[in-house]
């Protein structure tokens with residue numbers, strides 16, 4: 001057990017096989033629709049999100065179809081509804097409630113997970129989400145990406161690290177589990193910068209981390225930069241090493257929601273290796289074995 005895998009957490013928590021089902025509730029992103037900006041993050045192509053991205057299918061139908069698929073493919077018995085596409089708190093509370101309430105029609109759903117931006121929550125929205133914690137396992141996932149403001153600016157995130165800290169603290173304070181997304185290999189970041197991100201997250205009330213490797217999707221600003229040779233990407237071996245460095249410096253009780261991102265083939269420009277997730281995971285485990293370390297060990301050594 002080199003890291004605290006989400007699958008292990010779910011097994012401990014629910015004593016049965018639980019899978020997330022990714023949904024597109026049709027919310028837009030304020031970073032694209034005018035507040036606070038219109039360009040979006042340089043790496044984002046919203047069509048690259050869940051399999052329902054860009055499709056006009058009701059939430060009810062999405063849930064039904066995903067549950068049927070996950071039952072067949074993974075023998076899953078319970079499900080977490082994952083509102084994944086774009087910014088899932090970007091609407092008036094009543095509209096949000098109506099979307100989230102769809103899960104009540106499915107008794108096999110035991111959890112609600114809402115992906116959003118740290119600058120798109122307020123007390124009212126968080127109170128609404130906290131209301132589901134009486135019946136469901138509830139997570140809010142924030143796109144934190146890095147703790148370094150200069151990088152947030154480079155990738156045009158449109159928010160600062162301190163905005164993330166504020167959202168994380170308010171959310172956790174309401175009894176909602178907080179997950180954060182982190183991208184390794186962002187432009188201009190060194191190994192030390194990424195380790196600092198792990199250390200700072202460890203000091204926050206964060207329950208889980210989802211790791212991504214910087215990858216280039218079609219029709220993004222990042223694709224243009226990559227095409228002009230202005231950014232470089234991590235090789236698989238580099239990612240394996242830096243992911244281990246990161247995890248060694250992350251609290252051991254922080255669940256790893258995902259160890260490496262993948263991308264839809266039709267949108268992925270580079271690096272191609274990210275879609276062989278099983279190999280990357282095996283290599284990370286082999287690297288931990290060779291180092292004789294595991295998640296959180298770096299923090300213990302520094303104390």
Ligand code: SF4
Pocket residue numbers: 029030031032039040041044045046085086087117143
């Ligand atoms: S990555 Fe998220 S926050 Fe950034 S533009 Fe895309 S949907 Fe919006």
